[in-house]
Amino acid sequence: MPSAESRPAPALVRLRDVHLSFGASPVLKGIDLDVFRGQAVTIIGPSGSGKSTILRCITGLLRPQRGTIEVDGTRADLLSSERDEIELRKRVGFVFQQYNLFPHLSVLDNLVVAPVRILGRDKASAKRTAYELLEKVRLADKAHAYPGQLSGGQQQRVAIARALAMQPDLILFDEVTSALDPETVGEVLTVIRELVRDGMTCVLVTHEMRFAEEVSDAVYFTESGVIVEHGPANRVFHAPANPRTREFLARATDPAQRAQHAQGRADRAAARTALPLELRNFAI
Numbered sequence: 346m347p348s349a350e351s352r353p354a355p356a357l358v359r360l361r362d363v364h365l366s367f368g369a370s371p372v373l374k375g376i377d378l379d380v381f382r383g384q385a386v387t388i389i390g391p392s393g394s395g396k397s398t399i400l401r402c403i404t405g406l407l408r409p410q411r412g413t414i415e416v417d418g419t420r421a422d423l424l425s426s427e428r429d430e431i432e433l434r435k436r437v438g439f440v441f442q443q444y445n446l447f448p449h450l451s452v453l454d455n456l457v458v459a460p461v462r463i464l465g466r467d468k469a470s471a472k473r474t475a476y477e478l479l480e481k482v483r484l485a486d487k488a489h490a491y492p493g494q495l496s497g498g499q500q501q502r503v504a505i506a507r508a509l510a511m512q513p514d515l516i517l518f519d520e521v522t523s524a525l526d527p528e529t530v531g532e533v534l535t536v537i538r539e540l541v542r543d544g545m546t547c548v549l550v551t552h553e554m555r556f557a558e559e560v561s562d563a564v565y566f567t568e569s570g571v572i573v574e575h576g577p578a579n580r581v582f583h584a585p586a587n588p589r590t591r592e593f594l595a596r597a598t599d600p601a602q603r604a605q606h607a608q609g610r611a612d613r614a615a616a617r618t619a620l621p622l623e624l625r626n627f628a629i
């Protein structure tokens with residue numbers, strides 16, 4: 346029998362045979378995915394392949410028709426009350442393409458409101474933590490600004506700090522640089538890179554292939570609701586075993602195609618304005 350030290354730790358996030366349909370459309374067709382504590386796992390794949398749907402399953406927002414989803418031992422596919430949903434969402438941070446900061450609150454208050462209201466932290470200590478986190482994302486000087494006064498890259502860094510303020514077990518990043526001007530993408534990637542280096546467990550959906558290769562421990566390639574291939578980032582990017590992965594990577598790294606897709610993503614992002622359901626209980 347292996348000793349406690351040599352026994353592998355269970356995955357923090359574990360999906361097995363997850364099937365999910367919207368009406369008659371099957372969107373996830375048997376997803377298996379593992380994220381271990383401290384890992385950065387990236388999901389890549391064409392538009393509509395189910396990447397965001399996988400992330401929303403991990404938050405408990407979407408329930409699969411078949412399969413199991415475990416997040417640190419909690420069955421996210423079986424939550425039966427709003428209280429359990431909130432409990433899970435406290436532990437799983439989510440950063441969106443469209444930042445979704447609360448526009449009527451200052452940057453500082455964006456970071457303070459949920460820890461006070463949802464975690465019951467006292468306001469003074471929540472503020473102290475908020476300042477530390479703003480320091481970490483290099484925006485301490487913007488504590489009293491409002492989201493509308495910040496650049497896209499600055500707003501996205503506030504959104505990351507807001508997720509961190511809840512001290513989550515893991516953070517999901519869904520195309521968080523897709524709506525940004527190219528010159529602010531780097532500052533957001535730097536913040537994520539530092540989080541990964543600090544050991545934060547992260548699941549990323551991104552079109553920044555070089556960044557994905559650099560930060561990820563494991564990469565999953567999805568197409569039409571299935572995981573076509575997964576493995577260590579270096580292997581998947583440099584020696585993909587499946588021809589579909591090879592084809593996708595060739596297209597994803599072609600500069601002309603990249604520009605065209607980036608514009609499409611920015612347009613789709615601009616069209617989405619509603620507050621994501623993930624923030625439903627955290628908003629005021």
Ligand SMILES: Nc1ncnc2c1ncn2[C@@H]1O[C@H](COP(=O)(O)OP(=O)(O)OP(=O)(O)O)[C@@H](O)[C@H]1O
Binds near residue numbers: 367372390391394398
């Ligand atoms: N709430 C919903 N109702 C019906 N269909 C949905 C819903 N959400 C997603 N879909 C469909 O499920 C499929 C997968 O969507 P998903 O958003 O997971 O794709 P994605 O890989 O994240 O794509 P993108 O790269 O464009 O963000 C798509 O065909 C999409 O239209």
Ligand SMILES: [Mg+2]
Binds near residue numbers: 396519
């Ligand atoms: Mg998506």
